[in-house]
Amino acid sequence: MILLFILSLFGKGSKNAADEAQLVEAIARGDQQALSQLYDTYTRLLYSLIIKIVKNQEVAEDILQEVFVQVWDKASKFDGNKGTVYTWLTTMSRNKSIDHLRSKTHKNSSKNVSDPEEYVFPLMESVEATPLDATIQNDQRNRINQALGQIPAEQKEIIEIAYFQGYTQSEIAAELDLPLGTVKTRMRQGMIKLKEIITATV
Amino acid sequence: MDNQTFTELASAYVLGALSPEERKSFEKELSSITTEQKDELRQLLLVSESLNLAGEEQSAGSHVKEEIFRVIAAKEMTKSKAGNESSIFEKIAAFFGLDKPALSLVVSFVLLFSTIGISFYASSLYDELELTQRQLALVENEFESQQRVISVLYSPQLTFVDLGGTDADPEGYGKVMWCQKDKFGVIQLANLSNIPDDKDYQLWVIKEGVEAPISAGVFNIENRPGGTIYIDELVETDRSLINAFAVSIEPKGGMPQPTGDIVLLGAI
Numbered sequence: 001m002i003l004l005f006i007l008s009l010f011g012k013g014s015k016n017a018a019d020e021a022q023l024v025e026a027i028a029r030g031d032q033q034a035l036s037q038l039y040d041t042y043t044r045l046l047y048s049l050i051i052k053i054v055k056n057q058e059v060a061e062d063i064l065q066e067v068f069v070q071v072w073d074k075a076s077k078f079d080g081n082k083g084t085v086y087t088w089l090t091t092m093s094r095n096k097s098i099d100h101l102r103s104k105t106h107k108n109s110s111k112n113v114s115d116p117e118e119y120v121f122p123l124m125e126s127v128e129a130t131p132l133d134a135t136i137q138n139d140q141r142n143r144i145n146q147a148l149g150q151i152p153a154e155q156k157e158i159i160e161i162a163y164f165q166g167y168t169q170s171e172i173a174a175e176l177d178l179p180l181g182t183v184k185t186r187m188r189q190g191m192i193k194l195k196e197i198i199t200a201t202v
Numbered sequence: 203m204d205n206q207t208f209t210e211l212a213s214a215y216v217l218g219a220l221s222p223e224e225r226k227s228f229e230k231e232l233s234s235i236t237t238e239q240k241d242e243l244r245q246l247l248l249v250s251e252s253l254n255l256a257g258e259e260q261s262a263g264s265h266v267k268e269e270i271f272r273v274i275a276a277k278e279m280t281k282s283k284a285g286n287e288s289s290i291f292e293k294i295a296a297f298f299g300l301d302k303p304a305l306s307l308v309v310s311f312v313l314l315f316s317t318i319g320i321s322f323y324a325s326s327l328y329d330e331l332e333l334t335q336r337q338l339a340l341v342e343n344e345f346e347s348q349q350r351v352i353s354v355l356y357s358p359q360l361t362f363v364d365l366g367g368t369d370a371d372p373e374g375y376g377k378v379m380w381c382q383k384d385k386f387g388v389i390q391l392a393n394l395s396n397i398p399d400d401k402d403y404q405l406w407v408i409k410e411g412v413e414a415p416i417s418a419g420v421f422n423i424e425n426r427p428g429g430t431i432y433i434d435e436l437v438e439t440d441r442s443l444i445n446a447f448a449v450s451i452e453p454k455g456g457m458p459q460p461t462g463d464i465v466l467l468g469a470i
Contacts, residue, residue: 030278032271032274035270035271035274036267036271039267039270043261043262043266043267044259044260044261045254045255047260047261047262048255048257048258048259048260049254049255049257051260052256052257052258060262061262061263061265061266064262064266065266065269065270065273068270069270069273069274069277072270072274072277073277086251087251090251090254094218094254137255137259138259140252140255141255141256141257141259143252144252144253144255144256145256145257148256159217159253160256162214162217162218162219163217163218163219163250163253164253166218167219168214168219168220168221168224169214169219169220170221172219184210184214185210187210187213187214187217187219188206188209188210188213190213191209191213191216191217191246191249191250192209192213194249195245195246195249198249198252
């Protein structure tokens with residue numbers, strides 16, 4: 001609960017999420033100014049996430065463009081009761097980036113992450129961590145980078161492969177030639193440690 | 203589900219590391235988890251979302267935003283065009299007192315009949331074009347031949363011999379003209395009688411000092427009393443060596459030596 005409380009403080013609470021939801025409603029009505037505002041708010045965050053995954057400036061810019069064109073097309077389908085704009089946008093960006101990676105290297109993957117609607121985590125409706133203020137965002141960026149630097153490298157590697165390359169636990173086990181149980185344990189231990197470090201540093 | 207197993211699955215769940223089947227199965231379990239586990243899941247989700255900020259902050263080029271709005275403007279223009287077309291369609295339907303499906307049916311029939319009509323018209327145009335092309339080819343051939351005749355007539359080395367009808371065909375007459383340098387000759391014929399289908403006319407050159415006539419070409423005037431016949435390679439063009447020209451009626455394809463009636467004769 002402490003972590004949730006702290007992160008929701010950084011996210012400026014439900015007012016921020018409500019404002020963004022209104023922006024998306026305006027976009028759904030064809031308001032290009034609203035799209036422009038949403039782009040200015042999220043561009044650095046999303047681009048940084050995308051380029052971390054695809055590691056290519058041109059591809060990252062193309063994906064960022066696709067994300068916002070999709071926001072324009074699908075804004076009317078966004079349901080603020082099911083998740084935040086932040087989650088919607090970051091999930092869409094991450095999924096598209098991972099799709100790009102998989103289209104090049106893992107054509108037979110068991111997972112399809114391309115569904116842009118797949119941004120809802122059941123029971124998570126009230127989570128509103130939307131760190132959009134530049135200063136707060138930088139602060140949080142430093143914190144997560146430091147936290148990742150403090151956990152054992154083998155745990156960090158598994159978490160990053162899962163989150164930024166879209167691998168399942170079984171795929172990670174095959175890729176790293178590790179027993180599946182080891183992958184599961186390292187992933188769980190790494191996530192618990194990250195949670196503890198982030199909580200302790202605030 | 204014990205807490206350790208739950209945390210293990212929840213960690214993989216928030217990182218997107220479960221297979222579709224595992225994910226489905228885990229989501230089913232969520233309805234029966236404890237409050238403590240629910241809280242754990244929320245915190246793990248926040249950790250996973252904070253991973254979105256991992257790495258260095260970077261900025262996209264300013265052209266990306268411009269390109270996004272260019273794409274959107276193009277999409278809106280297409281939508282608006284489609285909307286206008288639909289609106290015009292509705293207006294036409296209202297004008298004729300038809301509902302949209304009925305008008306669609308009428309329009310489909312009109313388009314079908316128009317297509318059939320246009321196909322027929324295109325087919326007749328094609329036939330006409332083919333005919334014109336054939337006529338053009340004939341005119342071009344004729345023009346080319348006439349050009350050659352004119353070149354013979356204007357040649358300083360032009361030589362000609364009048365041909366007169368014989369007892370076999372007294373009404374016939376003609377002329378042989380040739381250019382000594384080019385070896386190209388022209389025979390003009392008139393008033394000749396029709397010959398059977400299995401016969402041809404054959405031109406002969408009778409040369410001084412040569413006993414037998416030399417064939418200079420086989421031709422047929424195809425049921426016409428006369429015409430112009432062209433000889434591309436005249437066997438002899440030196441007037442001083444030619445005694446006479448003769449035309450005889452021979453079996454189809456010609457003979458090495460004259461066998462039929464001589465119908466025209468022109469001595470030099």
